[in-house]
Amino acid sequence: QVQMEQSGAEVRKSGSSVKISCKTSGKTFYDHAVSWMRQTPGQRPEWMGRIIPLHGKTDYAQKFKNRVTLIADTSTTTVYLDLSSLTSDDTAFYYCAREASASFDSWGQGTLVIVSS
Amino acid sequence: DIQMTQSPSSLSASVGDKVTITCRASQNIRSWLNWYQQKPGQAPNLLINGASRLQGGVPLRFSGSISGANFTLTINSLQPEDVATYYCQQSNDTPFTFGPGTKVDI
Numbered sequence A: 001q002v003q004m005e006q007s008g009a010e011v012r013k014s015g016s017s018v019k020i021s022c023k024t025s026g027k028t029f030y031d032h033a034v035s036w037m038r039q040t041p042g043q044r045p046e047w048m049g050r051i052i053p054l055h056g057k058t059d060y061a062q063k064f065k066n067r068v069t070l071i072a073d074t075s076t077t078t079v080y081l082d083l084s085s086l087t088s089d090d091t092a093f094y095y096c097a098r099e100a101s102a103s104f105d106s107w108g109q110g111t112l113v114i115v116s117s
Numbered sequence B: 001d002i003q004m005t006q007s008p009s010s011l012s013a014s015v016g017d018k019v020t021i022t023c024r025a026s027q028n029i030r031s032w033l034n035w036y037q038q039k040p041g042q043a044p045n046l047l048i049n050g051a052s053r054l055q056g057g058v059p060l061r062f063s064g065s066i067s068g069a070n071f072t073l074t075i076n077s078l079q080p081e082d083v084a085t086y087y088c089q090q091s092n093d094t095p096f097t098f099g100p101g102t103k104v105d106i
Helices: A026-031
Strands: A004-006 A009-013 A018-026 A034-039 A046-052 A057-060 A066-072 A078-083 A091-102 A105-107 A110-116 B004-007 B008-013 B019-025 B033-038 B045-049 B063-065 B070-075 B084-090 B104-105
Touching: A018 A026, A018 A034, A018 A091, A018 A105, A018 A110, A034 A066, A046 A066, A057 A066, A057 B004, A078 A091, A105 B033, A105 B045, B004 B084, B019 B033, B019 B084, B019 B104, B033 B063, B045 B063, B070 B084
Parallel strands: A009 A110, B008 B104
Antiparallel strands: A004 A018, A018 A078, A034 A046, A034 A091, A046 A057, A066 A078, A091 A105, A091 A110, B004 B019, B019 B070, B033 B045, B033 B084, B063 B070, B084 B104
16 A cells, blocks of 8 residues: 655645645655645645656646745655745645556645635 | 546436546547546545556446547446545646546435
8 A cells, every 4th residue: 555644734824835745655756756736625636746756856837836846855755845925825735646657546645734814 | 738627517316326427628638537536535536547447446337438539437336435526637748637526426
């Protein structure tokens, strides 16, 4: 069973930033890309970007390009999402997911981020 | 960006019914289409990738197909545990995009 273990819920003020972690297995870290999505209740998931941890190569959705940074830590096989300049529109569940065969075959449990003004 | 549409947005069916959900992309995505099931409070779960490849552990009553520009998810003999929202997702090009979802009730 592939494990994607995410960090816990966060509460932030508008204008601040948040960093969410996604702990993966070694095999996932070195053999797969990891994508990040976010989702608000009743809405479809929204893809934010991906990272190939082995190389550190990233690809971001244009919408988030100026505010999102994805980082891979090889020492802990953990991937991080850093989102800056938060607004209330960023209140959502954030998910990491492993990419395999051009699909997301294993997801983290989700991290709730609440942004208050 | 590739836009994904789904129909219907919701449906209610009886146990044992055959259910069909349709998904379309705004441009040619070949067979780069995946289906996910999401239950309340849970992350999405991959059911089918490559338009028709059933994932391991997914019941055989689920199937996916392509007909022209339409992708279809079929649930043969709907079961109570199939109550969920179903999303299609294209992986032809980034940004990867999802359909708006189809909520299935019994």
